[in-house]
Amino acid sequence: MQDKQFMRETLTDGAKAFQAGKMNRRTFLTLCAMTGFATANVLAGKAEAAANEIVMWNWGGQSEECHGGAIGKPFEAATGMPLRFDTSGPLQGKIREMVDSGNVTADVCDADLFDSIALGPTGHLEAIDYDVVSKDKTLPHYALKYGVSIILYGYAFVYDTEAYGDNPPNSWADFFDTAKFPGKRSLYKWANGSLEAALMADGVAKDALYPLDMDRALTKLKSIKDDSLYWGSGSEAHSMVINGEVSMGMVWQNRGKNIEDDSDGQYKLVMNEALAMPGAYIVPKGNPAGREAIMKFIATAQEPAAQLKLLDCLGMTPSNPAAFAQIPENQQAYAITSAMNIDKVAFNDPVWWGENGGDAVNAFLDAIS
Amino acid sequence: MNAIRKKINPGWILVAPFLLLVVALYLGPIMNILWLSVTDPEPGLSNYQKLYQSDTMARIIWTTFRICVVTTIFSVFLGYWIAYAMVHCHQQQKNYMLAFLLVSFWISILVRTFSWLMLLGRKGLVNDALGGIGVISEPIAFMRNELGVLIGMVHYMVPYAVLPLLVNMQSLDMRVMNASRNLGATGTQTFWRVYLPLTTPGLVSSTLLVFILSLGFYVTPAVLGGGKVLMIAEYISVQLLVTLKWGTAAMLAALMLLGVLAMLYIMSQFMKLSTVFGGSSS
Numbered sequence: 001m002q003d004k005q006f007m008r009e010t011l012t013d014g015a016k017a018f019q020a021g022k023m024n025r026r027t028f029l030t031l032c033a034m035t036g037f038a039t040a041n042v043l044a045g046k047a048e049a050a051a052n053e054i055v056m057w058n059w060g061g062q063s064e065e066c067h068g069g070a071i072g073k074p075f076e077a078a079t080g081m082p083l084r085f086d087t088s089g090p091l092q093g094k095i096r097e098m099v100d101s102g103n104v105t106a107d108v109c110d111a112d113l114f115d116s117i118a119l120g121p122t123g124h125l126e127a128i129d130y131d132v133v134s135k136d137k138t139l140p141h142y143a144l145k146y147g148v149s150i151i152l153y154g155y156a157f158v159y160d161t162e163a164y165g166d167n168p169p170n171s172w173a174d175f176f177d178t179a180k181f182p183g184k185r186s187l188y189k190w191a192n193g194s195l196e197a198a199l200m201a202d203g204v205a206k207d208a209l210y211p212l213d214m215d216r217a218l219t220k221l222k223s224i225k226d227d228s229l230y231w232g233s234g235s236e237a238h239s240m241v242i243n244g245e246v247s248m249g250m251v252w253q254n255r256g257k258n259i260e261d262d263s264d265g266q267y268k269l270v271m272n273e274a275l276a277m278p279g280a281y282i283v284p285k286g287n288p289a290g291r292e293a294i295m296k297f298i299a300t301a302q303e304p305a306a307q308l309k310l311l312d313c314l315g316m317t318p319s320n321p322a323a324f325a326q327i328p329e330n331q332q333a334y335a336i337t338s339a340m341n342i343d344k345v346a347f348n349d350p351v352w353w354g355e356n357g358g359d360a361v362n363a364f365l366d367a368i369s
Numbered sequence: 370m371n372a373i374r375k376k377i378n379p380g381w382i383l384v385a386p387f388l389l390l391v392v393a394l395y396l397g398p399i400m401n402i403l404w405l406s407v408t409d410p411e412p413g414l415s416n417y418q419k420l421y422q423s424d425t426m427a428r429i430i431w432t433t434f435r436i437c438v439v440t441t442i443f444s445v446f447l448g449y450w451i452a453y454a455m456v457h458c459h460q461q462q463k464n465y466m467l468a469f470l471l472v473s474f475w476i477s478i479l480v481r482t483f484s485w486l487m488l489l490g491r492k493g494l495v496n497d498a499l500g501g502i503g504v505i506s507e508p509i510a511f512m513r514n515e516l517g518v519l520i521g522m523v524h525y526m527v528p529y530a531v532l533p534l535l536v537n538m539q540s541l542d543m544r545v546m547n548a549s550r551n552l553g554a555t556g557t558q559t560f561w562r563v564y565l566p567l568t569t570p571g572l573v574s575s576t577l578l579v580f581i582l583s584l585g586f587y588v589t590p591a592v593l594g595g596g597k598v599l600m601i602a603e604y605i606s607v608q609l610l611v612t613l614k615w616g617t618a619a620m621l622a623a624l625m626l627l628g629v630l631a632m633l634y635i636m637s638q639f640m641k642l643s644t645v646f647g648g649s650s651s
Contacts, residue, residue: 091610091611092610093610118613184491189596190611228596228597229513229597232591232596239486243486243490243491244492245490245491245492357611357612358611358612358613359612361612362612365425365599365607366424366425369432369596
């Protein structure tokens with residue numbers, strides 16, 4: 001992935017020079033050919049992010065527009081360092097591989113807070129510098145040694161108003177009740193959220209979820225296994241609902257508004273008992289831009305203005321309490337920490353997930369396959 | 370010098386640089402994986418013990434094996450049919466068929482996978498049409514289950530099955546079949562007793578090709594299986610990327626590698642592998 005990015009950058013720079021007339025056409029074409037051919041050679045070399053820019057490793061989508069506008073612009077205005085993206089998705093395994101290989105090309109990963117518990121103590125992450133980053137600008141339990149929550153996302157569900165119009169479902173207990181609410185369900189494939197939802201459906205209070213009772217959760221999940229599908233990506237969750245494959249679907253809450261719009265209101269989001277997940281910024285050990293610069297960058301992302309822009313652009317909810325009161329009217333129903341929802345939602349425990357997540361995912365996969 | 374030359378074919382000197390490259394870039398990483406499977410998280414065979422201790426592993430391996438066998442049977446059967454038609458039809462029709470085959474061969478696996486969802490999904494073309502004319506009251510569950518995975522995989526694998534068979538059938542001497550008819554055999558007899566045995570190398574190579582490629586399938590089961598059909602490749606990727614159990618992933622990868630090698634070995638006991646891979650049959 002790194003070398004691909006290097007090639008892309010070489011080509012972009014080449015294209016700019018060509019456009020500006022600094023490079024003739026033949027040289028540019030040669031460059032094109034070489035970047036196409038030279039992949040194997042570059043593997044041996046070092047394709048690293050330059051020290052005068054910040055590379056954010058995230059999941060793609062509208063990142064240029066959203067993260068660029070919300071955090072990249074104010075940060076560049078203050079420091080002169082532009083924000084670039086690697087959109088290949090910072091999964092735990094990839095971060096570990098990148099740091100182990102000694103070829104670190106990303107400065108900050110848009111990851112989960114539980115990743116910081118899994119990767120921090122093994123020496124794969126830089127500790128957050130709480131002299132620069134503020135512990136008060138996020139929720140109390142979400143400022144950890146190796147990661148700090150910037151935005152929250154969540155697992156909520158949508159239901160088909162045509163199927164359950166008169167007596168709509170309003171809790172995970174309804175979601176798991178296929179006798180009262182017949183129809184197919186969709187859940188997240190990699191255990192997160194699905195386990196918590198099953199426990200809440202089984203009667204566990206939303207603030208007493210952790211440590212998760214795995215046996216109880218898996219028994220509950222197996223009870224609707226024949227009626228369940230499992231999705232692995234946001235777009236898959238979206239299409240399972242929009243294509244009418246399920247009548248109730250667990251989704252990432254920030255997609256709720258899109259789904260309501262795309263289905264002309266046929267599907268409706270339920271925020272009651274949604275599970276709030278701390279999305280976090282974590283820094284791979286030895287990031288190219290250096291620790292000082294990246295901590296400043298994270299501090300910029302903590303500002304209410306940046307977080308509200310991300311909410312507007314991506315539906316991700318601010319984690320900075322100072323921003324809660326400023327959540328606009330049209331986002332109130334969808335945001336996790338809005339006055340309307342904050343008391344209804346359950347909060348994820350990143351420490352439990354960081355320590356037990358691997359085994360939980362495997363037990364979950366075993367139960368559903 | 371001459372003594373060495375007698376023992377080592379000088380051709381090896383020409384091949385040597387490439388051989389070294391292959392060893393360095395290909396065998397090196399594989400050795401690394403094998404090494405990981407006995408050292409992560411701790412040295413020993415604990416990863417391999419999971420094979421008989423954990424029901425999950427056994428079930429995933431069984432699912433993978435079952436799906437691969439069924440896919441191979443259907444793909445090779447359909448492939449034989451298509452290749453046979455292509456060899457024996459008019460040149461122009463053959464060109465059309467080859468074009469269609471190659472077009473579907475070249476289309477991205479993602480596109481081909483998702484198009485099945487549109488055709489056979491719960492609210493797909495087929496279910497809508499059948500529901501519309503009143504043949505069915507509930508949509509048929511073609512997709513998001515094992516049937517869906519099989520449909521998607523067979524569709525993807527048919528071109529792989531056709532191409533080796535086509536090459537094999539084209540090289541047959543048709544006078545042999547004529548002789549068989551001339552000596553009094555019926556068409557059916559000629560097919561079963563002369564044509565089919567002559568195409569065995571093609572059958573074996575397309576079976577091997579399809580089966581081995583099926584073992585590593587990732588996208589199709591993940592999308593069309595609705596999360597409930599877990600095959601080895603997807604499990605390996607989860608262990609690498611999500612749960613960080615690299616030892617388990619390496620163990621499964623090693624197991625697949627050994628499985629493929631064992632299969633090639635067993636095949637080699639029955640026939641010369643060089644014929645299968647297009648070498649001379651002498």
